[in-house]
Amino acid sequence: MRKPDKVLPGDRIAISEEFLPGKHTYPDDAGLIRALAVGGVQKDMANMEISVAPSVEASMVREGDWVTGQVEVAQSNSVGIKMYYVNGERMDKDFAGTLSLRGFGGGRGARRGPPVKLGDIVRCRVFSLVNGIIHLSIDEDDMGVVSCLCGNCGRPLLKGGRERAKCDECGNVEDRKLAADFGRSPIRP
Ligand SMILES: [Zn+2]
CATH class of the missing domain: 2.40.50.140 (Nucleic acid-binding proteins)
Structure with a gap:
């Protein structure tokens, strides 16, 4: 059901030695970078930064809908x-x-x-x-x-x-x- 590239909050997406935590991620105490949002992982190789692009796009579903x-x-x-x-x-x-x-x-x-x-x-x-x-x-x-x-x-x-x-x-x-x-x-x- 879950697409392979989709992560859930708390999922490990990288180790801190490989990447810097970008948007919608956080580093944990064990040296891992974890996802803060449901979405797809994006790697910025130029800046060695990893982030999560939330799968809930503001234009798709909003509060109050x-x-x-x-x-x-x-x-x-x-x-x-x-x-x-x-x-x-x-x-x-x-x-x-x-x-x-x-x-x-x-x-x-x-x-x-x-x-x-x-x-x-x-x-x-x-x-x-x-x-x-x-x-x-x-x-x-x-x-x-x-x-x-x-x-x-x-x-x-x-x-x-x-x-x-x-x-x-x-x-x-x-x-x-x-x-x-x-x-x-x-x-x-
Ligand atoms: Zn019946």
Whole structure:
């Protein structure tokens, strides 16, 4: 999934004897130069400087944008979302963002289970780009799951309540953080 030339924050990219740390890098105590951002490694041989060009380009995704994508990795406290649209426009590059699930579950009208699941189509707000990671949020009414499939029979789920999706086919009911327009079609990207 990760391209070979792509590094993540903390990855070692050189030893200090070979290169000087350039943009979006830092030297560690062990004499290594590590990446501070997600991106591609760039070597400036004239100055013997190594740097990371962040893969989040300011022109592609900015704080405050809304994006629509699909949950491709689900962990207990965060999910990875592969983004297909930004502000309703198709993206021509692959970008993934992270949605933290902390703060969901429990509380009033407690939802059982996670607010989003693997394979769901989700609309999110970009709330920060710290360390080259696209941090997403689904707190707003318009944000959340816009389309998902029944975990039981695989049919599209319909709206069954404010935070509940139901399957007309098999009667299965699943809890989600639904976007206000969930279940309408066509899906607003
Ligand atoms: Zn079903």
